[in-house]
Amino acid sequence: MSASLLDKILQPGGLSVVFQPIFEVHAEGRRLHALECLVRGPSGTNIESPDILFEYARRKREASLVDKTSIITVLREASKLCGEPRLSINVHASTLGRDRTFPSFLKETAEACSISLSRLTVEIVEQAPFWDKRTFLSTLDDLRSFDVQIAVDDVGYGQSNYQMILDCRPDYLKIDRYLVSGSHADSYRRAILESIALVAQKFGSGIVAEGVECIPDLDTVLSLGINLIQGFIFCRPLPRSELIASDLLHYDSAPRVLAICGL
Amino acid sequence: MESGIKKPYRILFVDDEESILFAMREYFSIQGYDVDCAQEMEEAEALLAKVCYSLAVVDLQLTGLGGAEGLEIIGYICERYPSVKVILLTAYGGPEIEMEARRRGVGAFLHKPMPLPEVAQTVSELLRDCSL
Numbered sequence: 001m002s003a004s005l006l007d008k009i010l011q012p013g014g015l016s017v018v019f020q021p022i023f024e025v026h027a028e029g030r031r032l033h034a035l036e037c038l039v040r041g042p043s044g045t046n047i048e049s050p051d052i053l054f055e056y057a058r059r060k061r062e063a064s065l066v067d068k069t070s071i072i073t074v075l076r077e078a079s080k081l082c083g084e085p086r087l088s089i090n091v092h093a094s095t096l097g098r099d100r101t102f103p104s105f106l107k108e109t110a111e112a113c114s115i116s117l118s119r120l121t122v123e124i125v126e127q128a129p130f131w132d133k134r135t136f137l138s139t140l141d142d143l144r145s146f147d148v149q150i151a152v153d154d155v156g157y158g159q160s161n162y163q164m165i166l167d168c169r170p171d172y173l174k175i176d177r178y179l180v181s182g183s184h185a186d187s188y189r190r191a192i193l194e195s196i197a198l199v200a201q202k203f204g205s206g207i208v209a210e211g212v213e214c215i216p217d218l219d220t221v222l223s224l225g226i227n228l229i230q231g232f233i234f235c236r237p238l239p240r241s242e243l244i245a246s247d248l249l250h251y252d253s254a255p256r257v258l259a260i261c262g263l
Numbered sequence: 264m265e266s267g268i269k270k271p272y273r274i275l276f277v278d279d280e281e282s283i284l285f286a287m288r289e290y291f292s293i294q295g296y297d298v299d300c301a302q303e304m305e306e307a308e309a310l311l312a313k314v315c316y317s318l319a320v321v322d323l324q325l326t327g328l329g330g331a332e333g334l335e336i337i338g339y340i341c342e343r344y345p346s347v348k349v350i351l352l353t354a355y356g357g358p359e360i361e362m363e364a365r366r367r368g369v370g371a372f373l374h375k376p377m378p379l380p381e382v383a384q385t386v387s388e389l390l391r392d393c394s395l
Contacts, residue, residue, distance in 0.1 A: 005302075005303060016266075046299060046300075046306060047306070052309050055308075055313060058309075059305040061308055090292050123325070
């Protein structure tokens with residue numbers, strides 16, 4: 001039998017990284033706010049898709065190991081970017097709730113890659129319902145003590161619910177694309193977006209709309225006061241070389257971004 | 264109102280032999296099916312959690328160590344995804360294995376080596392009543 005998928009994940013070059021910009025949009029223009037670092041599984045396998053990759057890792061009971069391997073891969077790749085963009089990295093709540101060594105691991109890895117911890121946002125993702133909440137919250141406290149910011153990813157989906165928001169008191173809420181896509185034509189979606197925007201305001205959190213893919217949805221989220229935008233409307237996830245070639249790391253105005261994206 | 268365009272059925276093949284998976288993917292793709300292949304139980308489970316399948320073809324032994332992991336997967340699929348039709352394909356199974364597989368919910372039991380057109384015939388028969 002050939003090497004298991006887990007072996008393929010863990011071997012050097014097993015994982016790859018793409019970066020998707022998050023833009024801060026204002027009336028006077030738009031600028032890069034952060035890059036979300038997205039991991040892809042071994043090319044040509046079922047687990048190339050991140051959804052299936054982490055579902056597989058969870059079923060192998062190796063979610064924490066795969067999370068850590070992903071972070072090593074991501075930070076090594078990000079260290080080769082020009083400038084010092086803010087970086088969002090995905091970590092499963094189950095990893096934060098089971099692995100007390102995670103904060104020190106992240107610190108050591110970031111230092112080895114010459115990346116300041118204050119540039120990092122940990123995006124908490126989770127679809128599995130069980131983890132040790134006490135460990136989870138202690139781990140978040142440790143991360144905060146390192147100046148790492150915390151985001152709850154995919155708000156409105158899976159375990160990214162009000163309970164998670166209340167427990168985490170995140171610096172950012174990232175609204176799942178399911179709520180954003182088609183919101184311009186759906187008053188119910190807009191009502192939920194509005195309520196999340198209000199929660200973010202009350203918590204003093206930033207709020208990011210994910211999956212913005214058309215102008216009407218962009219107008220909708222902006223009208224609700226959500227001005228951190230991530231989605232294909234501005235830029236698809238790009239490998240490092242394409243990101244650098246696109247010059248997106250240095251842009252500072254709406255017309256330029258729109259022109260780069262062919263809009 | 265029907266659009267007149269039928270979506271292809273999606274089939275999951277679970278086998279630890281790459282050559283068999285390769286043959287299945289090639290043959291059934293040409294037949295117009297959407298095909299995914301998995302070599303490990305956890306890989307199959309992850310796919311089943313994220314993708315909607317009409318049918319799964321499962322090999323009895325996945326590790327090559329003489330186990331019967333296929334029965335475990337069949338039980339898993341039939342319990343959690345009852346709309347997925349299941350075929351057990353094996354070189355080793357006797358009547359006891361077949362009985363156990365049917366008890367767990369398998370729709371058909373095929374012996375290796377089985378010519379691909381005959382596997383396809385069984386797949387087609389099982390899917391006949393399967394609505395998308």
